[in-house]
Amino acid sequence: MATEAPGDDVNLYGIRAVERTCDLLDTLAASGGPVSLTALAKACGLPKTSAFRYLSTLVARNYVERVGDSNDFRLGVGVYSLQADHLERLGQIARPHLERLRDELGETANMGILVGREVAYVDIVESTHAVRLAARPRDRDALHCTALGKAILARMPLEAAEKLVGERFSPRTERTILSWPALRDDLDRVRAQGYAVDDEENEIGGRCIAVPIPIESPRIAISVSSVTPRLPMDKVPVVAARLRAVAAVIAEEAAGL
Structure with missing residues (x-):
């Protein structure tokens, strides 16, 4: 027995x-x-x-x-706890660059990470303007209607991006993308031009430009957000070029982590 x-x-x-x-x-x-x-x-x-x-x-x-x-x-963001030290050090590297972006452009600078099927804000350096767009750290947003979300999706294979968003196309404004074919076309543009734009798709009166940080893990991006009068479409490529340069520096400084 x-x-x-x-x-x-x-x-x-x-x-x-x-x-x-x-x-x-x-x-x-x-x-x-x-x-x-x-x-x-x-x-x-x-x-x-x-x-x-x-x-x-x-x-x-x-x-x-x-x-x-x-x-x-x-x-929660703790799903990345196995990479917690890495993510914390990445945030320490990125923070001064986000602060310089805010000071240089006068607008809110953000960093977001993919958590589940949403983008979570892990750092925000707010604009000093009385009227501004600003989320709070640990806030979540959908992938399909945010510049951060689309920048993250654009670095993924199309099949993986489609599986991730599924049929979750809830409207936030009348300009929100509401189908996979439309989002796929937008992601093609993101890849071609090197940056993503949220043109009043998440909030009426708000515009945001984002670029991915070119590292393998975690899936992460930075952005600048503002109200539309202060960020007209003809200014978007200039802001995007600055974001791409900053993202490249962050990736280079993070290479040794």
């Missing part, structure tokens, strides 16, 4: 806990956005109380974020 070591039950439940944790993370990753506690519990075959306990631990470790005071959850 076989005997059990004292830790067998612990190991067994530990494995199950890891599996359930992975199930929750996989479900959130596949969703591309916030998912309710009820939906997560159902998808993973867990009681809501158990799902909530797992999620609370993941929230504490920044792998998952709770959306406000709701019972909705989404992937």
Whole structure:
């Protein structure tokens, strides 16, 4: 008759806990956005109380974020924790360049990273103008209607980009791209010209130019955002050229990380 070591039950439940944790993370990753506690519990075959306990631990470790005071959850920036030191050092390298961009152009400079199926703002240097566009660090935006998102998508193979955005084309304004063929054409333009533009697609009255930082990982981009009167379309190529130069310097300085 076989005997059990004292830790067998612990190991067994530990494995199950890891599996359930992975199930929750996989479900959130596949969703591309916030998912309710009820939906997560159902998808993973867990009681809501158990799902909530797992999620609370993941929230504490920044792998998952709770959306406000709701019972909705989404992937957190901690999913990059295995690269946390790398990302932190990359941010330290980029910060002075973003500050110089803000000072030189007088507009808000941003850095965003791909998290799940959204772009998350990891650093923002705000314009000093009273009227300005500015998100907050850790805010999220959709990929299809933001310059940061499109800059990130444009560096990916088309098949991967299409799979990532799926059919998630929620309208933000009357100018938002709402289909994959239209987005694919826009991504072709991004590749050809070397920069992405959000022309009032995410917010009426706002315009944003972004370029990817040419590194393999993480998928990351920088941008400059402003209100349309201060950033007319004829100024976009000039700002884009400055962004490309800064992105190249950041990539070069980050090469040794």
